[in-house]
Amino acid sequence: MRLRLPxxxxxxxxxxxxxAIIVIGVLIALYAQQFVEDRGDRxxxxxxxxxLRHEVAQIDFYANETEITAPCVLAQxxxxxxxxxxxxxxxxxxxxxxxSFVLRMPHRPWADTAWQSVSASDTLRRLEPTIDLxxxxxYGQATDQAERVMRSDGWVDDLGVLAVMMPSGESxxxxxxxxxxxxxxxxxxxxxxxxxxxxxxxxxxxxxSKSWLDKELSESGTVKFCxxxxxxxxxxxxxxxxxxx
Numbered sequence: 001m002r003l004r005l006p007x008x009x010x011x012x013x014x015x016x017x018x019x020a021i022i023v024i025g026v027l028i029a030l031y032a033q034q035f036v037e038d039r040g041d042r043x044x045x046x047x048x049x050x051x052l053r054h055e056v057a058q059i060d061f062y063a064n065e066t067e068i069t070a071p072c073v074l075a076q077x078x079x080x081x082x083x084x085x086x087x088x089x090x091x092x093x094x095x096x097x098x099x100s101f102v103l104r105m106p107h108r109p110w111a112d113t114a115w116q117s118v119s120a121s122d123t124l125r126r127l128e129p130t131i132d133l134x135x136x137x138x139y140g141q142a143t144d145q146a147e148r149v150m151r152s153d154g155w156v157d158d159l160g161v162l163a164v165m166m167p168s169g170e171s172x173x174x175x176x177x178x179x180x181x182x183x184x185x186x187x188x189x190x191x192x193x194x195x196x197x198x199x200x201x202x203x204x205x206x207x208x209s210k211s212w213l214d215k216e217l218s219e220s221g222t223v224k225f226c227x228x229x230x231x232x233x234x235x236x237x238x239x240x241x242x243x244x245x
Contacts, residue, residue, distance in 0.1 A: 048114070052115060055115065056201060060206070061216045062108040064198070064236060065108070065216075065217060066106060066190055067191060069233065071234045072225075075232055080102065080180050093163070094163045101159075101160050103159055104221075112142055115135065131205070149190070151182075151186060155179045159183075195237065201239065207239060
C-alpha cells in the first residue's frame with residue numbers, strides 16, 4: 001500500500017522546491033556577474049599597469065639622458081661664464097637657427113599621469129605592493145625634477161639674449177653670471193636625482209631594456225648636439241636596486 005502525503009505537505013514541498021530552484025538560479029547569476037566584473041577589473045588593472053610601465057620606461061630614459069648629458073651642459077655653462085667674465089663683446093653662438101638659445105640641455109616633462117591613475121584606484125598597492133613602494137619614492141623625485149626644469153627655463157631664456165647682444169653694463173654682466181651659477185646648481189641637482197630615480201626603478205624591477213634605451217639616446221637632440229660640438233658626455237653608473245623603505 002502506497003502512502004499518500006497530506007495535501008498541505010505536498011503543496012509546501014513543491015513550494016520549497018521552486019524556491020530552491022529560484023535561489024540557485026539567482027546565485028548562479030550573481031556568480032556569473034561577479035566573474036565578469038572581476039575579469040573586467042583585472043583587464044582595467046592590467047591596462048593601467050601597462051601604461052605605468054610605459055611611463056616608467058620614459059622616465060628611465062629621461063634619467064639616462066640626464067646623466068649622460070650633464071657634463072656637456074656644465075661645459076656649456078662654463079663657456080658662457082668665461083665669456084661673461086672676460087668682458088668680450090662677441091656674441092655667443094645660437095644652438096639653433098630658429099631660436100636665440102645659447103645653451104642646449106634636455107627638456108623633459110617627467111610626467112606622472114599613469115602613476116596618478118593607478119594611485120587613485122589603489123590598483124598597484126593591491127596587486128604589486130613592492131613596486132608601489134619603490135615607485136612612490138621615484139615619482140616624488142620626478143615631481144621635483146619637473147619643478148627644476150621649469151625654473152631652469154627662465155634662466156635659459158635670460159641667457160638667450162647673449163645671442164643677440166652682450167651686456168652693456170657691469171651690473172647686468174654680474175647678474176647673468178649669477179644666472180649661470182643658478183643653472184649649474186639646477187643641472188647638478190637634476191643629475192644627482194636622476195641617479196637616485198634609476199635606483200628606485202631598478203628596485204621596482206622596471207628598468208627599460210638596454211636596446212630600447214640605446215635607440216632613444218641615439219635620437220636625443222641634446223646627445224646629438226653634444227657629439228656634434230665635441231662636448232663631453234658622461235657614462236652611466238649601474239643602477240643599484242636598493243629598497244625604498
